[in-house]
Amino acid sequence: MAAGLPGDPVIGHGNFKYRINNNWCSGNPQEYPVKNCHEMVIDHTGKIYMTTDDTRNNIVIFNKDGKILGAWGHEYPGAHGLTLHDENGEEFLYIADYERHQVIKTRLDGTVVRSFEWPADAGVYGSQTEFKPTETAIAPNGDVVVADGYGKNYIIQYGQDGRVKKVFGGPEHLKNAHGIALDKRNKANPQWLVTSRADNKLKIFDLNGSVTGSVDLPGAYICRPVVHGNEVYFAVLISKLPWDSQSGFVLILNENNRPVSAPGGSSPIFKADGTLEPLYQTVQVFKHPHDVLVDRDGNIYVTQWNSGSVYPYRLERV
């Protein structure tokens, strides 16, 4: 591990400040090449899994010190969303592949368990190619819930047998529904958090699929919500158009879904009427952050899209 040097610059605000370690990963790009690094998850042993759309190794596995432990997968050209779920003591991965128009469930070693196909009978899709899933979350009852973030912005709920049970969201409510997470912070009332990235909003749905709330995050093109402890973390891909503006940062909301820190971004400032001033990049740490993973110590691992094929960075909490 190439640790951040003492005195390295600190970014973030309030109780969420971080030292930047952009040399966290010691991997050899010749051995483990990456293109766009999309999402990361961590298993119960502390191994970190990451999706990249480089079909020479679609899943790259790291330890927490940034050493690459291995890789697998050559058949996922649109490997994007990555979700880990413990099912009766075994952890599984769900890979949302927008090029294959599928979500693929695998074991941690890459063995395919099953796939979840385009919702042909849902009445809202005319062809398979309209379905471009970007993210998966697992419902309390084990259903597989998929965000069609690059397609038609519907949320599709499948049974574990692959049968479509429900469709909600859609273009009426969501614009670039890039990520979804089950929010269990209120144990009595779990909800879906869905990013509506292109209009800088976090949308909240109940488990029946009805909209119950919306959080305005002007300037923040949020990728997927990551609930960790009482907070929700996001990679903010950009803070201004165009989409390749290299203006991203990380954003953290507190238990009330109110921004409290934006590492690499401007201080969250609220106007007199309670609305948030537009957020923007202040330090060019990241180009296009695409996902965050938070470990038990509160460190944040950040993957990046379209950023020169860099391995993830680590923000070390101070």
Place this chain on the structure above:
Amino acid sequence: MNHLLKVILVLLPGTVVSQSFRLAPPRIYVESRFFTDSVKVGFGFEMEGSSIFYKLEGKNNSNGFQHYTGPITVKHTSDLKAYAIHPDFWSSEMAGIHLTEAGQVLKNGTLTPAPDKQYPGSGARTLFDLKSGGDDLRDGKWIAFQGDTVIFDAVLNGKPKLRRVVISSMANFGSWVLPPREIYVQTRDAKGQWRNRARWTATATELADMQRLPGPWMKSLKLTASRTDAVRIRIVPFGKLPEEHPGAGNQAWLFLDEILFQ
């Protein structure tokens, strides 16, 4: 930060202080890049320990960089530049904006053909509403065309002596958006005849810059001075996207937000 260090930073934007990360350029807040009497400009950089320095270059403005403490009022066509500093990071690249004073406000104007349905703006009025378009090309302040030569017929207030016409467009090669390739300006004389007053054709260097440098694009055409009540401007689009573009062979989009008469 001590005074000496601050002075060095002011003199040398881009100076490394101690760490390897650079600040982003400060945000510029302005209602429009076009104005008649004056325009107020502010900068944003919400980061503890940071400062902004700015410089105004234009008519009656030739001072050096000054510490920014609050919104400033600009009364003449000017280039405004600013950068941010912080003791723990490299100072930012320069943020900049060109603010253009509009001379004549039009009485009316018509456009042929109509803008594309995806980017209708407010039709011909978009070109003389003094509202500048932003980074979001769908903000309603832009109109766009794909492949068509655009003709704008302007009716002026009275019969002013026109010296210059300024066309404001956008370049974003990755998004298929490129400025015009040629512009022709005619004015109507006392007999109702159209007279050629200015013509511009992009040079090879200008064509290359359009593809290389994204952002607002402006072209100022000096006219042979004459009094007139009407101006006809013919704007020829870039044309087909070049070979190296992923959309090669398709027509580039032409975006326009304003035409100014000075």
